[in-house]
Structures are given as C-alpha cells and as structure tokens.
Amino acid sequence: MDISVGEGTASGTAARAARVRPRLAAWWEANARDLPWRFGRTTPWGVLVSEVMSQQTQMSRVVPYWTAWMERWPDAAALADAPKSDVITMWGRLGYPRRALRLQECARVVAAECGDGLPHGYDALTALPGVGDYTASAVMSFAYGERIAVIDTNIRRVLSRVFAGEESRGGAASPAERALAAGVLPRDAARSVTWNQSVMELGALVCTAKSPLCDHCPVRDDCAFLAAGRPGLGQRRTRPRQRFQGTDRQVRGIVLDALRRLPEGENALERATIETLWKDHAQLDRCVAGLDEDGLIEMLPGGSVRLPLD
Ligand code: SF4
Known part of the structure; x- marks a missing residue:
C-alpha cells in the first residue's frame, strides 16, 4: 500500500478523511440497514453473536438465524446450558458450524467466569474462546462505543481504495493497512463508531469487491481509486474462493x-x-x-x- 503519492501524504490523507467523514456519516444516516443488533437494541452479548454469525456469512442472511437464536438463548448462561445438538441444529445453514460450538465454549466461559456479562475490554475479550482481533474490536466499538479501529475485509477494501487508490491485498492486514485505519479514525468516540459502521456498510452495499457502484457512492469525489481509473478492479488479490460444489x-x-x-x-x-x-x-x-x-x-x-x- 502506497499512500506517499499525490494527496497520499499524511496531511493529504487527513484532509481527505476530513472531507469523507461527514459525507459518509450522512450516507449512513440515510442508508444504514435496520439490522436488529444495531442502534443499541441488543446487549453486548447479542452484538458478539451477530459478529460471530456474520463472519463468512452475509449479514442479511444472518438476521433470521440471529433473531431465533437470541429468542431461544438471550444470554451467555442460556447458551452455556444448551445441548450441543440444539446448538448445531439452530446454526442451520449459516455454514462453518464449528463456529457454533466455539460460541458455546465462549458462552460457558462468560457464564462461569464473568458473571454472565461480556467483559468490557479488548484484552479480556480476545482471551475468550473464538474471539479474535476483529470480533473484539467490533464489540468494543459497536456494543461499548469505544474508540477503536475495526478492520475487516470490507473496511480494508474501502480504505485502501479511497485513500491509497488501490485494491487491498489478501491475507492478514498489513501494518500499513492498520496504520491507515488508525490514522483516519475520528478522535471522538461516538464519531469513530459511526465511521467504523459506515465504512463497513459502504463496503457491503456500494463499494463491493467486483462491481462497486461508484456512480452512487457518497465519497466518489474523494476516492483515489476512482480518480486513478480503478486500476486492477476485479483482479483477485485475495486467495481465490474455493468452489463449493463437490467439496x-x-x-x-x-x-x-x-x-x-x-x-x-x-x-x-x-x-x-x-x-x-x-x-x-x-x-x-x-x-x-x-x-x-x-x-x-x-x-x-x-x-x-x-x-x-x-
Ligand atoms: S467511488 Fe467507487 S471505488 Fe471509490 S469508494 Fe466509492 S464505490 Fe468504492
């Protein structure tokens, strides 16, 4: 990732971020999907469940599963006591069902060691079974309103396109990508939450991997990738997805x-x-x-x- 050209200096990035933020916040206000775990309508545990379910599964597909799951097991203690067969059955066709068992392991630790309340702290969250950097950051930001950079595939793609003018690379987030995400995060905690959510939502709905809807994008006037003619759009920079049929x-x-x-x-x-x-x-x-x-x-x-x- 090279942000050392043109406007890609530190001050150029800051100026671009200052222009992008209000546009993205206004777009979020008007376009955010009304998902049941958003806007303070669930507990931190409910946010964690939504994040685990959304890994490798589209959020829109997750909604009915999350709703049924939270009705049945509204907190960690309830899930901790559930028979494994029910947990696997309720996971349904979300895919990668080992996630269901890891979530139950996590619930058992939360119920037994944390008084049934999800810990409020990045280190305590990442110490839980199955909770990695992304999930812990998402819970800290979306459930607790803390200022922390959330880095997932959508956010990496959008930030890399807007600020560096190139596609993000596959694999783990690079130090440069982490530095960029931290550098453009608003200082104010509430604004940082909106930023994380809106960048992620833009990546899910508008700035998609293969067919970004640049004509309808709220930040098109400030997108380095669009200005550069969208170099390498659609080229697979990440590991090719394994075909599913026959696997x-x-x-x-x-x-x-x-x-x-x-x-x-x-x-x-x-x-x-x-x-x-x-x-x-x-x-x-x-x-x-x-x-x-x-x-x-x-x-x-x-x-x-x-x-x-x-
Ligand atoms: S202008 Fe296009 S490439 Fe740039 S952020 Fe918007 S959708 Fe993505």
Missing part, C-alpha cells in the same frame, strides 16, 4: 442437514441412510470422520451417527 464442505453440510431434519423421536442416521447422501463413499467417510473429530457429530457402533447430546 468436503458441501458433503459435511449435507450430513449435518440430514441429522437436523430427522423426524421427531429419531436422533441417529443409520449407515445405510448415510450412504445414500453422497456417491463417493471414501469422501463421505472422510467427512463423517472429520465432523466427529470436530465434535459436531458422534459416531455410534454399527456406523450410525447422531448430533452430540451434551
């Missing part, structure tokens, strides 16, 4: 889905039924073994499987 992920999802759909009163899939789920039995066996290793299913004598009970 172990698909097979694992099919097995879990069959378990979730078992009729009332039945809790196991017989071996003969499992074999009807996927033609390639070597791949199927590998996936069943992997699900068992991850604690998402239990293998029973005779080759049948069930969702874990405790």
